[in-house]
Amino acid sequence: MDLGGTGVWYFTDALAARDAAAVARRIEELGYAALWIPETVGRDPFAHAAWLLASTERLIVATGIANIYHREPGVTLQAQKTLAEQSDDRFLLGLGVSHKPLVEGLRGLAYGKPVATMRDYLAKMAASPFSAIEPGAKPPTVIAALGPRMLELARDATDGAHPYFTSPAHTRMAREILGPDKWLCVEQKVVMETDPDKARNLARATARTYLGLPNYRNNWRRMGLAEDDLEAEGSDRFIDETFAWGDADAIRRRVGEHFDAGASHVCIQPVNRRGRFGEMDWETLEALVP
DSSP: OOOOSEEEEOOOTTSOHHHHHHHHHHHHHHTOSEEEEOOSSSSOHHHHHHHHHHTOSSOEEEESOEEGGGSOHHHHHHHHHHHHHHTTSOEEEEEEOOOHIIIIIITOOOOOOHHHHHHHHHHHHHHOOOOSOOOSSOOOEEEOOOSHHHHHHHHHHSSEEOOOSOOHHHHHHHHHHHOSSSEEEEEEEEEOOOSHHHHHHHHHHHHTTGGGOHHHHHHHHHTTOOGGGGSTTOOHHHHHHHEEESSHHHHHHHHHHHHHHTOSEEEEEEOOTTOOTTOOOHHHHHHTOO
């Protein structure tokens, strides 16, 4: 699988299925290597990935991420291999432990210790049987990894890591832990707006949901941000470290900083400048075509 340089990370839940397929085709036509789709409380990511893969020809479709608490390891292996075989090896499985408030508070499930739970899940996946036709190549797996121990697990048990909502400094740390050969697929939120107040306000509207989630807060503190930076809707320092904003050249520089720090793939998540969740900002994607 050739991830190329840049992909797109995007919520499609606000779009009808046919509209989501049209978005995927246009992303492919623009030349982006991959489309990353999340799993929260909307569409099933594997069923949706099958639809998007069937609607495109070259685009890699990746889950960023599929929640391990939502399905048994053997079921995930079946989905991964089925999608890889059906799409001529264009499916990339991204797995994650999600967050305790979403797993316990929202789903009513028991949330285990993140690293130990993920390690056990990966081992059970590897041991699960699969009797259908195998894909042409071993399908790749990455895990959502922020802290050192999860990054070490990504290095030792998977093809790499998918850090979300971080910074180039975090990318450098992650590469040091992963070593030179593993994939480091970094998500980067982007706001193509040159007015500082407007850009930061748009970023804050996006960050609001994440600021209450402990796994992200713990990682931002590891990155050197203070507790005060994470209060209310985030300080200017928090926004500037975790979002890329400005004109296309400024955003390209931030993406380049990730590559310089060791990223093998950067998936950009455009923030809609009109505040319309689920409506793609095509001007941003066209300006940042790889």
